[in-house]
Amino acid sequence: MNQVSVLAQNIPVESSAEAPLLEVRDFSLRRKKATVLDRITLSLNPGETLGLIGESGAGKSTLAMALIGLLRAPEVEIEGSLRFRGTELTALKEADFRRLRGNKIGLIFQDATAALNPCFTVGKQIAEPLRRHLGLSASACRARAVELMQSVGIPEPRLRLDAYPHELSGGMQQRVMIAIALACNPELLLADEPTSALDVTIQAQIMELILDRVRALNSSAIFVLHDLALGAQVCDRIAVMYAGQIVEEGPSECVLNAPLHPYTQGLKSCVVELGMPTLTPIPGQIPPLDAMPNGCRFAPRCPKAQAICGEQRPEAHTRDERQVACWFID
Amino acid sequence: MQETIFSLLDVERVYTLGATGWFHRETRQLKALDGVRLELKRGDTLALVGESGSGKSTLIRLMLGLEPASDGRVLYGQHDLAHLDAEARKRFAREVAFIYQNARGSMNPRMRIADILAEPIRLHRLCEEQAIPARVEALIARVGLPAGLLQRFPGELSGGQVRRIAIARALAAEPTVIMADESVAGLDVSVQAQVLNLLRDLCRESGITLVFITHDLGVASYLCEKIAVLYLGRIVEQGPTHDILSAPRHPYTKALLQAFPRFDAPLCASLKGEIPSPVNLPKGCRFAGRCAQVQPACLEVDPPLTLLTPERQVACLFPVVNPC
Numbered sequence: 001m002n003q004v005s006v007l008a009q010n011i012p013v014e015s016s017a018e019a020p021l022l023e024v025r026d027f028s029l030r031r032k033k034a035t036v037l038d039r040i041t042l043s044l045n046p047g048e049t050l051g052l053i054g055e056s057g058a059g060k061s062t063l064a065m066a067l068i069g070l071l072r073a074p075e076v077e078i079e080g081s082l083r084f085r086g087t088e089l090t091a092l093k094e095a096d097f098r099r100l101r102g103n104k105i106g107l108i109f110q111d112a113t114a115a116l117n118p119c120f121t122v123g124k125q126i127a128e129p130l131r132r133h134l135g136l137s138a139s140a141c142r143a144r145a146v147e148l149m150q151s152v153g154i155p156e157p158r159l160r161l162d163a164y165p166h167e168l169s170g171g172m173q174q175r176v177m178i179a180i181a182l183a184c185n186p187e188l189l190l191a192d193e194p195t196s197a198l199d200v201t202i203q204a205q206i207m208e209l210i211l212d213r214v215r216a217l218n219s220s221a222i223f224v225l226h227d228l229a230l231g232a233q234v235c236d237r238i239a240v241m242y243a244g245q246i247v248e249e250g251p252s253e254c255v256l257n258a259p260l261h262p263y264t265q266g267l268k269s270c271v272v273e274l275g276m277p278t279l280t281p282i283p284g285q286i287p288p289l290d291a292m293p294n295g296c297r298f299a300p301r302c303p304k305a306q307a308i309c310g311e312q313r314p315e316a317h318t319r320d321e322r323q324v325a326c327w328f329i330d
Numbered sequence: 331m332q333e334t335i336f337s338l339l340d341v342e343r344v345y346t347l348g349a350t351g352w353f354h355r356e357t358r359q360l361k362a363l364d365g366v367r368l369e370l371k372r373g374d375t376l377a378l379v380g381e382s383g384s385g386k387s388t389l390i391r392l393m394l395g396l397e398p399a400s401d402g403r404v405l406y407g408q409h410d411l412a413h414l415d416a417e418a419r420k421r422f423a424r425e426v427a428f429i430y431q432n433a434r435g436s437m438n439p440r441m442r443i444a445d446i447l448a449e450p451i452r453l454h455r456l457c458e459e460q461a462i463p464a465r466v467e468a469l470i471a472r473v474g475l476p477a478g479l480l481q482r483f484p485g486e487l488s489g490g491q492v493r494r495i496a497i498a499r500a501l502a503a504e505p506t507v508i509m510a511d512e513s514v515a516g517l518d519v520s521v522q523a524q525v526l527n528l529l530r531d532l533c534r535e536s537g538i539t540l541v542f543i544t545h546d547l548g549v550a551s552y553l554c555e556k557i558a559v560l561y562l563g564r565i566v567e568q569g570p571t572h573d574i575l576s577a578p579r580h581p582y583t584k585a586l587l588q589a590f591p592r593f594d595a596p597l598c599a600s601l602k603g604e605i606p607s608p609v610n611l612p613k614g615c616r617f618a619g620r621c622a623q624v625q626p627a628c629l630e631v632d633p634p635l636t637l638l639t640p641e642r643q644v645a646c647l648f649p650v651v652n653p654c
């Protein structure tokens with residue numbers, strides 16, 4: 001192993017500054033005729049962090065899975081385009097996707113216990129993408145694994161290398177998963193509720209760690225989050241999803257501090273902040289996939305709904321730097 | 331003066347862990363609770379907060395009489411929970427209700443909601459058999475759900491509906507005290523807000539005494555007028571919610587508060603490391619290993635919970651002066 005840390009090397013992003021790293025255009029996904037994702041349009045620049053928020057069932061995880069090719073035809077029906085560094089992902093062969101996944105695109109899931117293999121040591125699991133994607137030798141893999149474990153704040157990495165996942169705490173398992181996700185210096189990191197199962201103290205540590213590593217690598221990240229305030233703290237941009245659609249998207253300080261879409265406003269008024277006098281819940285729930293309203297999908301729960309909302313789907317309007325899909329933005 | 335409902339007097343709970351290796355046959359002692367003192371008055375709403383492993387669930391199990399204290403006493407009114415006679419035990423079971431952490435898991439999946447709600451009414455013989463359906467309907471209405479759900483099974487309900495049913499079941503015996511363990515954790519904010527409003531209304535309308543475990547300080551501040559912060563089996567700070575959140579005096583409370591995500595402050599990993607195992611508690615302050623303002627004296631002296639003001643107690647040798 002050479003002396004220069006692989007981690008310290010800055011992997012330059014190939015695409016020029018103005019070309020987005022990821023471009024999702026009119027992307028729809030259907031399961032057995034039910035539209036789970038409906039004309040999603042998004043773009044993410046190199047170095048940007050994006051938060052996907054919205055109630056469960058909105059389609060956040062489905063979008064993340066589709067982005068990494070874990071949900072593809074013929075299992076689901078797909079329309080529209082997903083471009084990563086200019087490459088059309090929807091046209092990619094499974095073998096090519098495998099070269100991307102865990103390499104240029106890293107993954108972190110909510111439940112580390114379920115995501116890690118209980119039968120292999122932590123060291124083996126961190127080494128796997130290094131061997132597979134970078135072709136490192138066994139000894140180089142071990143050395144790099146120690147480095148990675150150190151970089152994600154696992155104390156005494158040399159000793160922990162041979163530990164099995166169950167011998168580590170939840171927070172430590174999450175760190176192992178981060179080490180695996182970052183092993184090949186990904187350009188895009190996808191993290192689906194990475195800290196939802198952890199205490200706030202550990203959540204803050206893990207989030208700080210992820211951001212720190214993402215910045216060091218100049219990578220982009222997509223976080224699926226259920227905590228809006230955490231979204232404000234860690235994301236440059238926020239996309240609010242409702243019933244398979246993006247209803248509002250823009251810089252996080254605009255979207256979260258002064259939401260324009262009635263759904264974002266509703267979500268915000270449900271968040272318990274310290275010393276908050278009242279909470280105003282959004283009435284009702286997301287309609288089932290097979291009974292989606294024709295017009296605006298939020299209409300049955302929307303306090304501002306008018307006749308047109310029940311008939312026509314609102315197109316996304318641009319307001320300042322954000323997109324809002326609503327007929328009536330004040 | 332309000333009537334005291336629960337008094338915990340220097341309560342300890344020790345678990346004996348089995349042998350760990352082939353040659354080490356000795357057992358180890360895990361002190362999940364260590365010298366807990368707590369007084370709960372009628373109408374109090376108390377939040378127990380602290381990281382996982384701090385002893386919150388153990389404390390509630392002791393207060394419910396589900397487990398005995400290894401040392402110290404848990405008093406319900408004047409009576410030691412360890413020595414209740416059959417009559418008093420029955421009364422206790424009716425007056426003190428518990429909402430489980432895993433609401434769905436606590437329900438028999440093969441029982442209809444109507445029967446789940448009728449069970450405690452029958453058990454405590456609260457009314458005649460023919461009056462039960464009306465009572466069950468009143469219960470489900472009280473938690474804001476349609477009577478149509480009564481014929482369903484738990485598996486057919488959403489997460490939020492199941493939590494409401496768990497609350498309705500806890501209310502069935504018309505308790506005066508409700509204890510709840512993480513009853514809104516893992517819910518979407520929209521559903522969480524509905525359940526929190528329901529719980530808050532119930533406490534305000536019926537004067538129910540509430541002990542609520544949560545890891546979310548926002549939830550604690552919304553529901554409860556008092557907070558007790560636990561760390562490694564000890565209450566390290568307690569007092570009125572507003573005072574504690576606006577001016578935490580224990581460094582651990584301050585760190586929890588800083589780590590709580592908020593819209594108007596940057597991400598702050600205020601606390602290094604993880605909560606250690608309570609198997610080998612240090613000699614001095616149990617928080618010393620992670621404390622931002624540890625002093626040499628902290629490694630020697632175990633600070634007791636002491637009064638700062640008549641309402642406010644802190645277990646720290648050097649309480650925080652400039653809170654945030």
Ligand SMILES: Nc1ncnc2c1ncn2[C@@H]1O[C@H](COP(=O)(O)OP(=O)(O)O)[C@@H](O)[C@H]1O
Pocket residue numbers: 031036054055056057058059060061062063289
């Ligand atoms: N494996 C699956 N089979 C069928 N439907 C699914 C599956 N996974 C998710 N869904 C449905 O797709 C929709 C979106 O789910 P998901 O992407 O998990 O939402 P989120 O991550 O926002 O909670 C939901 O209606 C959900 O019920």
Ligand SMILES: Nc1ncnc2c1ncn2[C@@H]1O[C@H](COP(=O)(O)OP(=O)(O)O)[C@@H](O)[C@H]1O
Pocket residue numbers: 345346360361362380381382383384385386387388389607608
């Ligand atoms: N039945 C048990 N046997 C052994 N140890 C236990 C048992 N129950 C709890 N503990 C230990 O006691 C400590 C406190 O646990 P708990 O009361 O569940 O904390 P919290 O609810 O705050 O997360 C932890 O270290 C936990 O591992």
Ligand code: SF4
Pocket residue numbers: 261262263296297298299300302303304305306309314325326327328
């Ligand atoms: S389009 Fe109409 S129903 Fe939909 S969010 Fe806007 S106001 Fe509400």
Ligand code: SF4
Pocket residue numbers: 580581582615616617618619621622623624625628633645646647648649
């Ligand atoms: S006693 Fe010392 S170590 Fe313990 S909390 Fe106070 S300052 Fe920190």
Ligand SMILES: [Mg+2]
Pocket residue numbers: 060061062224
């Ligand atoms: Mg999801």
Ligand SMILES: [Mg+2]
Pocket residue numbers: 386387388
């Ligand atoms: Mg617990």
